[in-house]
Amino acid sequence: MKIWTIANQKGGVGKTTTTVTLGGLLAQAGYRVLLIDTDPHASLSYYFGIEAEGQTLSVYDIFTNKEPVTADKVLDCLSPTKVDGLFVLPATMALATLDRQMGNAPGMGLMLKKALSCVTDEFDYVLLDCPPVLGVLMVNALAACHKVIVPVQTEFLALKGLDRMMHTLTMMSRSLNKQFDTIVVPTMFDKRTRAAIQAQAKLMSDYSEEVWQGMIPVDTHFRDASLQQLPASVLYPKTRGVAAYRLLLKVLELDPVNE
Structure with missing residues (x-):
């Protein structure tokens, strides 16, 4: 089972779109995929029509259940989607209280890693969609993953946010005693604007070793797909945005992953 965390400490850069689209492409290729x-x-949950506050069980229960986590307990929290082989472990607003409730509890940063170790045989891929803040949830997502995907919008304010995220990865690498296999993914690229072209050039200059050589273009089909609660790869497989994610997926799959 391969575990990828999609993270950035700036909102609105395409984390959920990246999670959904890559997950859809993997499921369409015949893999069993879990999106967390x-x-x-709860943007990812709402994307698939899952009412976060109406869920009996969610990822919140993975953190707060006092009993030892088991495969059955993890699987009970999942919601199916309209795509065969694609499942969601939904969020709830109660997650916002975790840092205050349990942030300093021993072993709190490894809860997701332990839970996922129980379902190794159930899924081929797990993709974790992170909040845009460093806290117990992002720490868990980073501790659990084999690869970190950092979407960054091709505009200068987003590049500032990327600096903060990369600093966080350096800090977490020391804390967790692990090296992160990181790929930075330029998103929302509009070749018609000078600002996007200049931002892309700076991105390549400042992070040449981590940045994917391609880019995800602006594509309104992503928004249209969210209205129908399906990945764009299912509804609009030949669009330029989906084609770009398909190229990204090929690069991700070429990289060695420690399973």
Whole structure:
């Protein structure tokens, strides 16, 4: 089972779109895929029509259940989607209270890693959609993963946010005693604007070793797909945005992963 965390400490850069689209492409290729929503805003959950506050069980229960986590307990929290082989572990707004409730509890940063170790045989891929803040949820997502995907919008304010995220990865690498296999993914690129072209050039200059050589273009089909609660790869497989994610997926799959 391969575990990828999609993270950035700036909101609105395409984390959920990246999670959904890559997950859709993998499921369409025949893999069993689990998408985990660790953001209290629950954008990933709502994308698939899952009413976060109406869920009996969610990722919140993975953190707060006092009994030892088991495969059955994890699987009971999942919601199916309209795509065969694609499942969601939804979020709830109660996640926003975790740092205050349990942030300093021993072993709290490894809860998701332990839970996922129980379902290794159930899924081929797990993709974690992170909140845009450094806290117990992002720490868990980073501790659990084999690869970190950092979407960054091609505009200068987003590049400032990327600096903060990369600093966080350096800090967490020391804390967790692990090296992160990181790929930075330029998103929302509009070749018609000078600002996007200049931002892309600076991104390549400042982070040449981590940045994917391609880019995800602006594509309104992503928004249209969210209205129908399906990945764009299912509804609009030949669009330029989906084609770009398909190229990204090929690069991700070429990289060695410690399973």
